[in-house]
Structure formats: structure tokens, C-alpha cells
Amino acid sequence: DAGVIQSPRHEVTEMGQEVTLRCKPISGHNSLFWYRQTMMRGLELLIYFNNNVPIDDSGMPEDRFSAKMPNASFSTLKIQPSEPRDSAVYFCASSLGDRANQPQHFGDGTRLSIL
């Protein structure tokens, strides 16, 4: 079975450019999460969706970050304009949100470098 698919795997871009990260969750999963991993802050939640509806976006750093989930099989995380401090690994994860014992399955992550 296909796992969570993220693209691109690596992104290098210059400060000020728009960056779009993409995620395809596991089919049938109704919860989708975006996390960011940095050396300084570890793994932290940015936003999550249940049944395509954003539930908690309190982790989104500022207005430069936005996330959408137009349907059950696709989500995007957009940064506009990007800044060097946005450099991190961004993970998308999905789970069966109605069962507590179901783990979140992570994609391979997008390693983002803002120059």
C-alpha cells in the first residue's frame, strides 16, 4: 500500500520566493497533519485537518504560511514570501482520526533550504 507521499523531497530557493509543499495522505485516512522539524525546536505541529477541515492552525508561524486541503487526497503548505528561518524539514502525516490507537503515518519529508 502506498504511504504518505510528499513532494518535493528537497527544495532550495532564494529568500522572498514562494514555496509550495505537497502531500497525498494514505487513502482512507481522514486526519492530516503538517509538522516542522528543526534542530532548535524539534518536531512541532503547524496545522492539522480532520475531514478536510482545518482544526488547529495555532502552530502556523505567521501569515506567510498557509495550508489547504481541497479534497481528501491532497494538501498543500505554502510559504510566501519565504525567509531563511523557514529552512527546516517539513513532514506531512495522516491517520484514521476516529481511532485513538491508530498511529500517524509520516511521509519522507521535504527538506527546505531558503538562501
Add this chain to the structure above:
Amino acid sequence: AQKITQTQPGMFVQEKEAVTLDCTYDTSDPSYGLFWYKQPSSGEMIFLIYQGSYDQQNATEGRYSLNFQKARKSANLVISASQLGDSAMYFCAMTAQAGTALIFGKGTTLSVSS
């Protein structure tokens, strides 16, 4: 607020030995789930084991077991018979209820030598 604490930045063990990675948690919710994930140097996050707050028995998955002590709010991961491939970063995480986000600890780096 929920919190996960992993106090061991690094652990070193020899092949075939058992190792315990510590995790303590803090929450006021009576219902919660505890997870362990492995992150090898390649970067992916791999789910290892789950323990629910109401589970009576400690969870086991192959060489992994979770030593759950509810009164002490600890959920230590035990890896039996360590292998070189176990060398990785290990994260303890929790969630208050189904479909909500994970709160992660800072992680413990495990190094297994031959």
C-alpha cells in the same frame, strides 16, 4: 498542557544487548495515547509502538516493548537484542485523543556498536 520529556540525549549500547529509552509525560487528560517513533539518519519517521492510557498490559511489538507506569507517568521504550540497524533517533510522543496532533519529546539518539 501536555508535555513529553526525554532526558537522555544519547545512549550507547552493544549489539545483542537490551536498552531502555526513557520517556516521561505530563497531561491532565484521563485518556491519552503514547507513541514511539524511530528516525534513522535517512530522515523518515517510522512508527514503532503504541500504548493507550487505559490499556492494562504493556504494549509489545517484536523486539520493542513499552514499559508503561501510569502512576509515575512514564512510558519507557525497551529494545531487546539491539542490532546495528537500531542506530537512530527515537522520539516519544503523545496525543490526548484520536485525530489530534502529536506532542513530541526532544528525542534520544541511540548508537549501537558491534
